[in-house]
Amino acid sequence: METNETLDRYQRTQDGFEAVLAAVSPERWDAASACEYWTVRDVAGHVIWSLEVLRHHLAGREYTVLNGPAGSEKPGELAGDDPVVAWRETREAAAALLTGDVLDRPAPAWYAANRPDATVTDYLALLTFDTLVHTWDVGSALGIEVRMEPDIVKPSFSLARLIISRTPGTFGPKVKPEPGADQQTRFLAFLGRSA
Numbered sequence: 001m002e003t004n005e006t007l008d009r010y011q012r013t014q015d016g017f018e019a020v021l022a023a024v025s026p027e028r029w030d031a032a033s034a035c036e037y038w039t040v041r042d043v044a045g046h047v048i049w050s051l052e053v054l055r056h057h058l059a060g061r062e063y064t065v066l067n068g069p070a071g072s073e074k075p076g077e078l079a080g081d082d083p084v085v086a087w088r089e090t091r092e093a094a095a096a097l098l099t100g101d102v103l104d105r106p107a108p109a110w111y112a113a114n115r116p117d118a119t120v121t122d123y124l125a126l127l128t129f130d131t132l133v134h135t136w137d138v139g140s141a142l143g144i145e146v147r148m149e150p151d152i153v154k155p156s157f158s159l160a161r162l163i164i165s166r167t168p169g170t171f172g173p174k175v176k177p178e179p180g181a182d183q184q185t186r187f188l189a190f191l192g193r194s195a
Helices: 002-022 040-058 083-097 120-141 150-163 183-190
Strands: none
Touching: 002 083, 002 120, 002 150, 040 083, 040 120, 120 150, 150 183
16 A cells, blocks of 8 residues: 555656646746755756656666766756756656556665665655655745645655755755744755745
8 A cells, every 4th residue: 555655646746846847937947946056957857867767777777877866966957958848758758667566676776775675666755755845946946836745745754854964965954944834844944945
């Protein structure tokens, strides 16, 4: 049951990211995002990179492109001139390989290096967390309200508490949320973002 829930949350988060990308006007791709040092195009490229890691892994290959991970320089190059098209093509290619029989396989090597027992399902949970945050990063930078679904925030917040590191170019210091802040605001504050 948990695997199916993880897959469902992953797919809904991808839908949300695509909706925000589709709302970006052409002249805003190189605007600053809420993700320090990265433009909106860079955020799109980073999320595309994460999906390419999954797609290559499921096809039995390692994805060796180095400008996409957290903290890397110029991930926007992976998004190209039309980030929405690049995102959709990568999403479709990964989805075609994401069948039920692959979910219990070991996770991609770079993720399994720190979590040796991690499966593809665990990597989908990471992608859900990462895509959820970056949906907000793009939306908030462009004045698009992003409301996160509570049943996606809760497991993503739990995962964040386990895995994030606070280093330059990744996650900054926690922000103190207002008393009585909702779960989304507390989640973002934990990640160094002021909602």
